[in-house]
Amino acid sequence: MTNNLKQLTDRIYYLPHDPKTDRPILSAICGTQQTLIVDTGNSDEHAKLFLNEIEQQQVNNFHSVMLTHWHWDHSFGANKMNMLTIAHEKTKKHLEKIMDYEWSDDALNNRVEKGLESQFCSEMIKKEFDDNRNINITLPNITFKEKFEVHLGDTRCIVKHVGGDHSDDSSIIFVEEEKVLFLGDCLYPSVYTKQPQYKVDNVRNVIEKIEMFDAEIYVLSHQTPLTKDEFMGYINLLKLICDLTEKYQRNRLNLVNELSAQLNRKLSQLEEEIVYCFINGI
Ligand SMILES: [Zn+2]
Incomplete structure (x- = not known):
């Protein structure tokens, strides 16, 4: 427990x-x-x-x-x-x-x-x-x-x-x-x-x-608690979404498509939520 x-x-x-x-x-x-x-x-x-x-x-x-x-x-x-x-x-x-x-x-x-x-x-x-x-x-x-x-x-x-x-x-x-x-x-x-x-x-x-x-x-x-590797994965994801948010501004679909292409898979629910928060912050 x-x-x-x-x-x-x-x-x-x-x-x-x-x-x-x-x-x-x-x-x-x-x-x-x-x-x-x-x-x-x-x-x-x-x-x-x-x-x-x-x-x-x-x-x-x-x-x-x-x-x-x-x-x-x-x-x-x-x-x-x-x-x-x-x-x-x-x-x-x-x-x-x-x-x-x-x-x-x-x-x-x-x-x-x-x-x-x-x-x-x-x-x-x-x-x-x-x-x-x-x-x-x-x-x-x-x-x-x-x-x-x-x-x-x-x-x-x-x-x-x-x-x-x-x-x-x-x-x-x-x-x-x-x-x-x-x-x-x-x-x-x-x-x-x-x-x-x-x-x-x-x-x-x-x-x-x-x-x-x-x-x-x-x-x-x-x-x-996260190990260094887990944490770096998280930080790198945030940094990447920062860059893509700047690149695509309000175009959520393009942002999601490129993120998904770079990660080479469909986005997880957490990743979808993070993108949503970045779009809200524009
Ligand atoms: Zn708090």
Whole structure:
């Protein structure tokens, strides 16, 4: 079952994502002196599950929890985590904006109608919290602008703001000694636009920043961690679609035909969806 803690490397544990209520991966990076947690989870329940799991592995001496970005599924567990929280300054700004929101069905539906909330997130919040909408948003204690470093004892974590289409506050965490890169959701399309979208310039920009780090394992929050080969396949696909989007502009059919010719096969559903997002972003 997906709900058990897994060991990624000598020093890193993670609780796999759970698509039922859009729970992202939660991770613990364990240095010889201290532990850094990545993301707080989508609810008290999610945070509690993770804390129980890492306790069983005797993971302790928490330095802090780092948020990859502000979205509910990564930040709503902060109250339960009850640790020093570090985030990009824009992450804090976004959370300040939603602090006084109400979370009843009516309030959620209302915000979806006004375009302030995504339909998908609204459905997932209803499912995760059911009738108990006791949501306490906790603001980060420490913020940074471009870059932040955390030394855990024999383990250095470099946090870098990358932004991108998914959320302008997205930050990535590189664990140098383990060659693991936590990407949060920074490579996924936007969620708060009418249609999910990718913009060519934004995607290229994020990829350029990611490529500054020489990693072997890539952790995207809503899927199984990727090897370098798998990740490079994904990045090269995005780069190719960037080029073809520029070449064909709005002509989706020509874009799909050339992509399909270059890959020498019919497009998968994921590839079709990526093309759709790029067309939306023009
Ligand atoms: Zn997100």
